[in-house]
Amino acid sequence: xxxxxxxxxxxxxxxxxxxxxxxxxxxxxxxxxxxxxxxxxxxxxxxxxxxxxxxxxxxxxxxxxxxxxxxxxxxxxxxxxxxxxxxxxxxxxxxxxxxxxxxxxxxxxxxxxxxxxxxxxxxxxxxxxxxxxxxxxxxxxxxxxxxxxxxxxxxxxxxxxxxxxxxxxxxxxxxxxxxxxxxxxxxxxxxxxxxxxxxxxxxxxxxxxxxxxxxxxxxxxxxxxxxxxxxxxxxxxxxxxxxxxxxxxxxxxxxxxxxxxxxxxxxxxxxxxxxxxxxxxxxxxxxxxxxxxxxxxxxxxxxxxxxxxxxxxxxxxxxxxxxxxxxxxxxxxxxxxxxxxxxxxxxxxxxxxxxxxxxxxxxxxxxxxxxxxxxxxxxxxxxxxxxxxxxx
Amino acid sequence: xxxxxxxxxxxxxxxxxxxxxxxxxxxxxxxxxxxxxxxxxxxxxxxxxxxxxxxxxxxxxxxxxxxxxxxxxxxxxxxxxxxxxxxxxxxxxxxxxxxxxxxxxxxxxxxxxxxxxxxxxxxxxxxxxxxxxxxxxxxxxxxxxxxxxxxxxxxxxxxxxxxxxxxxxxxxxxxxxxxxxxxxxxxxxxxxxxxxxxxxxxxxxxxxxxxxxxxxxxxxxxxxxxxxxxxxxxxxxxxxxxxxxxxxxxxxxxxxxxxxxxxxxxxxxxxxxxxxxxxxxxxxxxxxxxxxxxxxxxxxxxxxxxxxxxxxxxxxxxxxxxxxxxxxxxxxxxxxxxxxxxxxxxxxxxxxxxxxxxxxxxxxxxxxxxxxxxxxxxxxxxxxxxxxxxxx
Numbered sequence: 001x002x003x004x005x006x007x008x009x010x011x012x013x014x015x016x017x018x019x020x021x022x023x024x025x026x027x028x029x030x031x032x033x034x035x036x037x038x039x040x041x042x043x044x045x046x047x048x049x050x051x052x053x054x055x056x057x058x059x060x061x062x063x064x065x066x067x068x069x070x071x072x073x074x075x076x077x078x079x080x081x082x083x084x085x086x087x088x089x090x091x092x093x094x095x096x097x098x099x100x101x102x103x104x105x106x107x108x109x110x111x112x113x114x115x116x117x118x119x120x121x122x123x124x125x126x127x128x129x130x131x132x133x134x135x136x137x138x139x140x141x142x143x144x145x146x147x148x149x150x151x152x153x154x155x156x157x158x159x160x161x162x163x164x165x166x167x168x169x170x171x172x173x174x175x176x177x178x179x180x181x182x183x184x185x186x187x188x189x190x191x192x193x194x195x196x197x198x199x200x201x202x203x204x205x206x207x208x209x210x211x212x213x214x215x216x217x218x219x220x221x222x223x224x225x226x227x228x229x230x231x232x233x234x235x236x237x238x239x240x241x242x243x244x245x246x247x248x249x250x251x252x253x254x255x256x257x258x259x260x261x262x263x264x265x266x267x268x269x270x271x272x273x274x275x276x277x278x279x280x281x282x283x284x285x286x287x288x289x290x291x292x293x294x295x296x297x298x299x300x301x302x303x304x305x306x307x308x309x310x311x312x313x314x315x316x317x318x319x320x321x322x323x324x325x326x327x328x329x330x331x332x333x334x335x336x337x338x339x340x341x342x343x344x345x346x347x348x349x350x351x352x353x354x355x356x357x358x359x360x361x362x363x364x365x366x367x368x369x370x371x372x373x374x375x376x377x378x379x380x381x382x383x384x385x386x387x388x389x390x391x392x
Numbered sequence: 393x394x395x396x397x398x399x400x401x402x403x404x405x406x407x408x409x410x411x412x413x414x415x416x417x418x419x420x421x422x423x424x425x426x427x428x429x430x431x432x433x434x435x436x437x438x439x440x441x442x443x444x445x446x447x448x449x450x451x452x453x454x455x456x457x458x459x460x461x462x463x464x465x466x467x468x469x470x471x472x473x474x475x476x477x478x479x480x481x482x483x484x485x486x487x488x489x490x491x492x493x494x495x496x497x498x499x500x501x502x503x504x505x506x507x508x509x510x511x512x513x514x515x516x517x518x519x520x521x522x523x524x525x526x527x528x529x530x531x532x533x534x535x536x537x538x539x540x541x542x543x544x545x546x547x548x549x550x551x552x553x554x555x556x557x558x559x560x561x562x563x564x565x566x567x568x569x570x571x572x573x574x575x576x577x578x579x580x581x582x583x584x585x586x587x588x589x590x591x592x593x594x595x596x597x598x599x600x601x602x603x604x605x606x607x608x609x610x611x612x613x614x615x616x617x618x619x620x621x622x623x624x625x626x627x628x629x630x631x632x633x634x635x636x637x638x639x640x641x642x643x644x645x646x647x648x649x650x651x652x653x654x655x656x657x658x659x660x661x662x663x664x665x666x667x668x669x670x671x672x673x674x675x676x677x678x679x680x681x682x683x684x685x686x687x688x689x690x691x692x693x694x695x696x697x698x699x700x701x702x703x704x705x706x707x708x709x710x711x712x713x714x715x716x717x718x719x720x721x722x723x724x725x726x727x728x729x730x731x732x733x734x735x736x737x738x739x740x741x742x743x744x745x746x747x748x749x750x751x752x753x754x755x756x757x758x759x760x761x762x763x764x765x766x767x768x769x770x771x772x773x774x775x776x777x778x779x780x781x782x783x784x
Binding site for chain 1: 498774
């Protein structure tokens with residue numbers, strides 16, 4: 001970013017989401033429309049005020065044969081004057097959409113924007129889905145050698161255990177904690193807790209990654225209405241201001257990491273977002289981060305500055321990221337429990353943080369006023385961090 | 393757009409393209425890197441100055457199994473500080489990328505941006521490609537009923553002939569003209585002229601659409617470097633200023649058109665772009681428009697205001713859009729002759745217009761100072777118009 005530009009403040013005034021899970025018989029368009037209609041109703045804005053639409057999606061062409069999702073949704077909603085685009089950055093797709101909408105409103109190009117994210121994945125088998133998702137690796141170098149995301153995270157997990165003495169049990173506790181949180185989330189895919197014993201004795205996927213270390217394949221959509229803060233009070237009793245936003249690049253191949261236990265895109269995006277917000281990790285009350293695999297939550301919680309590098313497993317064991325702990329992480333259940341409809345996740349994480357900051361979350365963090373989301377695509381090759389605060 | 397915002401002027405200072413055609417043995421990444429490296433070299437800018445990258449692509453997930461194209465390219469180029477996203481709007485994908493880059497620089501967020509577009513299609517058969525491209529229809533309503541793009545354009549052609557008396561021969565002349573132009577284009581897929589007799593006696597694809605009425609399946613990539621005009625002279629002897637830019641919505645289903653002979657997205661985008669530029673169709677010296685099918689060129693040439701509605705066929709017959717005519721259309725050969733690597737076409741059209749306005753095109757329009765590009769996605773459901781002029 002050019003350091004000299006002055007932006008208008010931007011807030012979130014409407015949120016909507018479908019239930020996450022295996023939503024048989026519903027198309028990706030249906031899901032996106034449901035989430036968008038809920039978000040617009042929540043924002044209480046006339047549709048003609050929405051000047052642009054960004055649609056986050058990763059693999060709809062492959063999974064459903066449907067593209068042009070942005071104008072498709074705009075047509076369904078009757079947003080005749082909105083300019084629109086689908087944006088893709090693997091699992092970070094819709095957070096990139098949020099960032100673009102934020103920049104458009106911040107520049108004054110539009111006063112209001114709709115951002116939607118959706119994915120329809122469960123018609124594919126888990127094997128087919130894993131292959132499809134490998135489109136987020138460098139397919140002609142590592143992809144062709146069998147690098148899928150379970151195998152990538154197996155490398156990271158092995159290395160973190162080797163470098164820092166992180167234990168198999170500590171890694172498994174991510175799943176136990178997030179499944180326990182998901183019990184309370186009315187829209188989560190899994191609402192049944194798991195025990196540590198179940199987690200560490202589950203069948204192997206890519207050693208040492210076991211079944212409960214992996215997020216599921218999910219259908220779902222989420223949507224947000226963003227508005228210039230100076231206009232937000234006309235529509236919303238509780239606008240949530242975006243005070244930090246960043247999108248950073250990381251390596252796309254495992255072989256390009258100088259250290260497999262830290263993700264440069266997360267470190268850079270977090271640093272930029274904290275700097276914009278003028279706060280640090282200690283000022284954050286609640287976090288939704290990208291726990292696509294259990295190991296990811298530990299690494300990310302370190303890279304985002306909540307715990308020192310190598311201490312994420314220990315912090316987890318001490319309950320620091322549990323409900324009531326110093327910094328509750330993934331009270332929604334995270335990707336592991338709530339589910340991970342890849343293109344929807346960026347919006348879905350912000351949906352959860354907005355519910356927290358409004359004080360209406362079914363798994364509420366007490367007195368949460370400032371929240372952070374972290375959404376990573378591929379091997380963290382594109383990573384987005386947003387920081388939000390309650391305005392009042 | 394909010395009418396009150398003041399933008400910085402933005403210019404194009406670098407262009408690059410691969411050859412278009414069946415590029416066996418080359419991956420989509422290879423093609424994008426080639427085009428981007430050429431554009432950056434042409435711009436003579438240090439890579440660290442590039443603040444953002446938008447990558448236009450439609451169907452890489454389906455055709456090649458490769459996504460995250462934007463960070464993949466950024467990593468290959470070493471653009472470590474660039475924020476990036478892939479944007480998709482079917483065949484208008486990379487023109488949407490140009491528009492986003494233009495808005496980002498215009499707002500002062502970045503001084504310089506790279507926009508790339510690429511598609512790798514020829515590993516699929518023409519049938520498979522036609523099915524894949526139907527992802528740009530509403531797949532669950534018309535797509536499922538067999539609405540492919542050849543059949544959509546067959547409907548438009550029938551209706552235009554019925555309403556305005558446009559003849560089969562006039563429609564075929566689009567192909568004859570554009571193939572004649574493509575002979576001169578060093579990077580075109582087809583460099584062999586066709587006669588009107590060949591065109592109108594070719595095998596039917598979807599009656600009355602015949603073989604030479606359809607653009608080919610193509611591999612290719614193109615890239616552009618955009619820069620704030622106030623800085624452009626540092627790098628370029630001949631910056632080309634973007635003086636009009638618009639992205640508008642149109643129907644996604646044939647059944648939603650009130651009149652199949654006019655495209656609301658084209659009319660709206662053109663109106664906005666002319667208004668921004670403060671000029672009209674009579675002030676344009678050279679045009680690259682979206683001739684995915686012969687009929688499209690006639691309809692678009694009317695919707696862009698070059699000829700009255702219904703008179704496009706007659707104008708063509710009179711040679712008004714030929715080289716040396718009143719308004720030369722598609723001197724590059726257009727999509728019909730140069731080829732149509734869907735996600736690349738938006739950037740590729742601008743590449744051609746920049747060559748024209750620099751005065752170095754292999755099929756040069758004399759004294760061209762102002763040019764227009766028109767790039768349409770799907771059934772014109774997302775349509776982008778850019779107007780450019782030579783600065784000096």
